[in-house]
Amino acid sequence: MNPPRQRLPAAERRESILTAAAEVFGERGYAAATTDAIAQIAGISQAYVIRTFGSKEALFIATAERVVERVADAFRAVIAEGGPQEQIEPRLGEAYVRLAEDRGTLVTLLHLFTLGHDTGIGPVAREGFLRIYTILRDEAGLSATRATAFLGNGMLVSTILGLHLPASTDDPAVSELLGSTFRENTALVTELFGSATAANNT
Template sequence: MKTQDPSRSTPRLPAAERRQATLGAAAEVFAQHGYYGATTDRIAREAGISQAYVVRMFGSKEQLFLAVMGQSLELILDGFRKALAAPDGEGSTMDRLGAAYVMLAEQRGVHLPLMHAFAMGSDPVIGPAARGGFLQLLKFLLEEAELSPAEADDFIARGMLINTLMGLRMEMAADPAGSQLADRVLKGSRSAGPETAR
């Protein structure tokens, strides 16, 4: 984690670039600490800016979290669309989507913030946004990727298993059963994708 002192001089970035950099820092902090463990101060330190500037840009931690959710969804859908549109794409639709999913899983700030959001279904603000995002992904799989409902269910279930193992850092488990599961799913998924790594 970055430990930049916000008081030190840093190169001035255009507002759009600073906002994007702050979103990236926030995604990492939310991925690591969850919504409740993250603070705007911790995010500001990660981004190398002041807490007041974070609040000025986004208004509140809640609004920042919603912006991170939106960015994660955009990155996933963009990665899926590129994988399907690639002229030299090999394998089935499931294979190509799986490879794109796993590539994004290498960045902790993409899938894990969404997992934290999905666990907050009862929150009056984050819950509806998380449900909307999940449905957006489901509709993409059914309508744009043209997967069958059973294929979409399997793809999502496999992706959630990958996310859960990443969030738990299961490869660090002392019990061989846990570390072996992580080995089978995570290492196998890096070469095969969520659906085909069985």
């Protein structure tokens, strides 16, 4: 007789749901994602997903808050390392690029910030965006102008990576755009995203 399979603790199952949700929301977007698809990837029942989070909206909000927390933690880790102030922005940019290597993180953020009109998700999106802004201004020491410019460039970074543009470096316009956007991190972006996105486009 086979021994009974051990059940994961509730906290671990919740974490596995959030990980699967980021993957599904990242692939399909908020509207097309289903709790059934998330449950299948997490290896649990759809009923358990609903019992844990209540609804797809609540699950998306929890996933988005987790993603924002990852960005906040990554930026704070850079800040905690110290170093010359003039190097802080390139290092924050590199930290974000490495986070965006997880496509679920990248696209969940993109979807979150396009849902500002939604009565349930909008407040979460605004709070998350402003949280990142205040970390840049108050903890990283950027001026309001530099923090705003960093966020603007971050949105451009997200769009470029979301479009898989690093796979098209044979196009001179793409190469120029990557160099202007990522500057000292251009080689890193090409290394992390070029071959992967090219494979996805074949």
